[in-house]
Amino acid sequence: MLAHVLGVTFDGFAYGMLLFVLSVGLSVTMGLMGFVNLAHTAFAMLGGYLCVTFMERLGVPFLATLPLIFLATGALSLVFERVLYRRLYRAGELDQVLLTIGLVLMSVAACSYFWGTEQQPVTLPKYLSGYFSPGGVDLGVYRLFLSAVGIALALVLVFGLERTRFGAQVRAAVDNQRMARGLGIDVNRVFAATFAVGSGLAGLGGALAVNMIGLDPNFATKYLVFVLLVVSVGGLGSVGGTFAAAVVLGISDVAGKYYVPEAGAFIIYAVMVTLLLWRPAGLFGRRS
Amino acid sequence: MSRLQALGVAGGVALAVAFGWAADARAGDTIKIGLVSEFSGPFALSAKEMEDGMRLYMKEHGDTVAGKKIEIIRRDTGGPAPDVAKRLAQELVVRDNVDFLAGFVVTPNALAVADVATQAKKPTIIMNAATSIITTKSPYFARVSFTLPQVTEPLANWAYKNGVRKVYTMVTDYGPGIDAETAFKKAFTADGGEIVGSVRMPLQSADFSAYAQKVKDLDPQAVFIFVPSNDQPAQIMKTFAERGLTTSNIKILATGDVTEDAVLQQEGDAALGMITSHHYSYAHDSALNKKFVAAFAKEYGDLRPDFLAVGGYDGMALIYHVVSELKGNIDGDKAMAVIKGWKHESPRGPIMIDPATRDVVQNVYIRKVEKKDGKLLNVEFETIKDVKDPGKP
Numbered sequence: 001m002l003a004h005v006l007g008v009t010f011d012g013f014a015y016g017m018l019l020f021v022l023s024v025g026l027s028v029t030m031g032l033m034g035f036v037n038l039a040h041t042a043f044a045m046l047g048g049y050l051c052v053t054f055m056e057r058l059g060v061p062f063l064a065t066l067p068l069i070f071l072a073t074g075a076l077s078l079v080f081e082r083v084l085y086r087r088l089y090r091a092g093e094l095d096q097v098l099l100t101i102g103l104v105l106m107s108v109a110a111c112s113y114f115w116g117t118e119q120q121p122v123t124l125p126k127y128l129s130g131y132f133s134p135g136g137v138d139l140g141v142y143r144l145f146l147s148a149v150g151i152a153l154a155l156v157l158v159f160g161l162e163r164t165r166f167g168a169q170v171r172a173a174v175d176n177q178r179m180a181r182g183l184g185i186d187v188n189r190v191f192a193a194t195f196a197v198g199s200g201l202a203g204l205g206g207a208l209a210v211n212m213i214g215l216d217p218n219f220a221t222k223y224l225v226f227v228l229l230v231v232s233v234g235g236l237g238s239v240g241g242t243f244a245a246a247v248v249l250g251i252s253d254v255a256g257k258y259y260v261p262e263a264g265a266f267i268i269y270a271v272m273v274t275l276l277l278w279r280p281a282g283l284f285g286r287r288s
Numbered sequence: 289m290s291r292l293q294a295l296g297v298a299g300g301v302a303l304a305v306a307f308g309w310a311a312d313a314r315a316g317d318t319i320k321i322g323l324v325s326e327f328s329g330p331f332a333l334s335a336k337e338m339e340d341g342m343r344l345y346m347k348e349h350g351d352t353v354a355g356k357k358i359e360i361i362r363r364d365t366g367g368p369a370p371d372v373a374k375r376l377a378q379e380l381v382v383r384d385n386v387d388f389l390a391g392f393v394v395t396p397n398a399l400a401v402a403d404v405a406t407q408a409k410k411p412t413i414i415m416n417a418a419t420s421i422i423t424t425k426s427p428y429f430a431r432v433s434f435t436l437p438q439v440t441e442p443l444a445n446w447a448y449k450n451g452v453r454k455v456y457t458m459v460t461d462y463g464p465g466i467d468a469e470t471a472f473k474k475a476f477t478a479d480g481g482e483i484v485g486s487v488r489m490p491l492q493s494a495d496f497s498a499y500a501q502k503v504k505d506l507d508p509q510a511v512f513i514f515v516p517s518n519d520q521p522a523q524i525m526k527t528f529a530e531r532g533l534t535t536s537n538i539k540i541l542a543t544g545d546v547t548e549d550a551v552l553q554q555e556g557d558a559a560l561g562m563i564t565s566h567h568y569s570y571a572h573d574s575a576l577n578k579k580f581v582a583a584f585a586k587e588y589g590d591l592r593p594d595f596l597a598v599g600g601y602d603g604m605a606l607i608y609h610v611v612s613e614l615k616g617n618i619d620g621d622k623a624m625a626v627i628k629g630w631k632h633e634s635p636r637g638p639i640m641i642d643p644a645t646r647d648v649v650q651n652v653y654i655r656k657v658e659k660k661d662g663k664l665l666n667v668e669f670e671t672i673k674d675v676k677d678p679g680k681p
Binding site: 004008011015109112116117118119120121123129130131138140142143211212213214216217218222223253254255256257258261262264265 | 488498501505518
């Protein structure tokens with residue numbers, strides 16, 4: 001019995017960590033820049049496709065693809081930021097939503113065109129597949145890896161935003177743009193860098209997701225819902241909040257499917273509604 | 289209204305009239321098939337296979353029958369979207385004046401056009417959607433593909449005959465899944481077996497870990513799976529492999545949807561040894577199938593033809609048969625009379641349209657996933673002849 005509970009909790013935590021990596025970039029850019037970037041999952045999907053392409057066509061080892069993908073999606077997002085996003089920083093939310101959902105739809109079509117509509121296969125290295133069961137609890141190696149990546153990323157982000165000079169600039173630019181400019185901070189550059197990091201993380205999340213939840217051109221629309229769920233429950237701009245929300249939603253999803261399969265798919269939404277009724281601005285949200 | 293706007297409207301009207309007239313002028317010497325299917329979205333690959341099958345038949349048999357040119361008018365539902373499917377069917381009937389409706393990968397889209405088919409008396413060929421109930425919804429529906437009870441019951445019988453007594457079932461929570469679950473339970477318990485548990489998984493499942501863990505904890509003798517083809521089979525098998533279920537003593541049974549030929553390669557060795565039942569395998573051993581597979585490969589490259597391609601191919605054969613019997617003058621009731629009782633030698637084996645239900649009667653094969661020359665194949669090892677859909681009352 002205890003082994004079941006622990007096993008389900010572990011699976012849920014690992015799933016939550018995947019949601020965290022997929023969502024945290026959006027939480028940061030949306031919270032800090034106030035830009036509704038629904039195309040976040042399009043960058044995640046691109047990350048997934050890059051992972052498949054690097055591994056299956058170019059023979060790059062899985063672990064080596066991850067930093068490459070982070071850099072590549074980050075760099076590409078900069079182009080989009082320069083050309084498209086920047087024009088809408090001051091526009092209304094509806095305009096931002098229309099632009100970015102349009103990008104999502106275009107990404108779906110583009111991925112179908114270049115990679116086809118079918119599921120993309122990835123073969124993980126041996127040392128990341130399989131499982132072992134200490135005390136009867138099944139621990140998948142890949143899920144352990146995912147959990148480690150998620151936790152490490154959370155620590156790096158918290159440290160980066162709270163303790164570094166760049167983090168201080170970001171926070172200053174968000175709190176009072178005019179004052180920050182007055183102090184000589186290049187706000188445009190700070191925002192662009194934040195955006196690139198956020199999108200790079202999305203790409204990384206997409207690459208990590210392929211093995212667990214699969215990849216096809218509908219990835220961007222399918223997981224947008226989950227990502228928005230995590231971001232809204234966690235509270236905009238809060239790394240800790242996103243982490244907590246991802247863990248809670250991940251575990252309740254897996255536990256729900258295991259213990260009450262009749263209600264399985266609905267549990268995650270019920271949890272969201274309850275949490276948002278309790279804290280409308282999200283778990284650690286500062287503004288609603 | 290400004291002058292410019294007025295001009296625009298007038299121009300638009302003129303254009304519409306011109307096109308409408310042009311369409312009417314051609315109507316006399318063409319047979320139009322309104323193909324409603326899921327060309328984008330999660331079932332895009334299936335819809336493509338189906339259309340490829342149809343076009344291959346046209347290529348092999350020429351695009352003229354009884355002096356009439358056959359024309360496919362293709363409409364995309366963008367996935368499971370009954371409202372869209374219905375609207376597209378209406379447009380095809382009213383505006384394009386089609387002679388046949390055809391296509392339909394998923395059940396909800398097929399069900400949505402039943403009223404349209406009935407009211408317009410348009411013979412409608414279901415080329416995939418496999419929920420049993422579909423053909424009962426309109427007297428103008430005929431199905432050339434399969435039904436889930438049709439392929440599931442023989443598998444349940446096979447399992448009992450081969451010593452399996454306790455089975456856990458896991459299916460997708462929508463029409464075909466429930467059909468499969470019901471059929472398996474009915475046939476298996478009738479034989480004397482026991483269902484130790486069942487789960488219905490949401491259609492949008494992403495992470496199957498909870499379900500796989502449940503199987504592992506229950507440790508049944510066998511598990512029966514149905515998930516729709518395309519994106520889910522590889523995912524669920526991967527999760528099973530990750531938990532060591534594919535190498536355990538638990539036998540994995542499934543309908544052929546789960547080892548669909550077009551996606552089987554992506555499942556990798558996780559699929560090895562699975563026992564499935566279906567009406568078509570790419571590896572089906574017959575001269576006709578070898579010819580079909582070779583022609584398909586020549587036309588479309590690497591993609592394997594699967595049961596969807598065969599559905600499109602045979603559906604087109606049926607349409608050609610009707611057009612030639614009626615000498616090109618398509619009348620709904622006369623067409624249905626020709627369709628009922630149609631017999632045909634398909635790449636999958638002999639098929640017939642049951643005159644009573646307008647559903648397909650065909651052989652069902654029990655297959656095992658094996659690796660030959662580095663490729664995964666559904667190798668048939670047992671044939672159950674002339675199976676009717678047992679899901680009909």
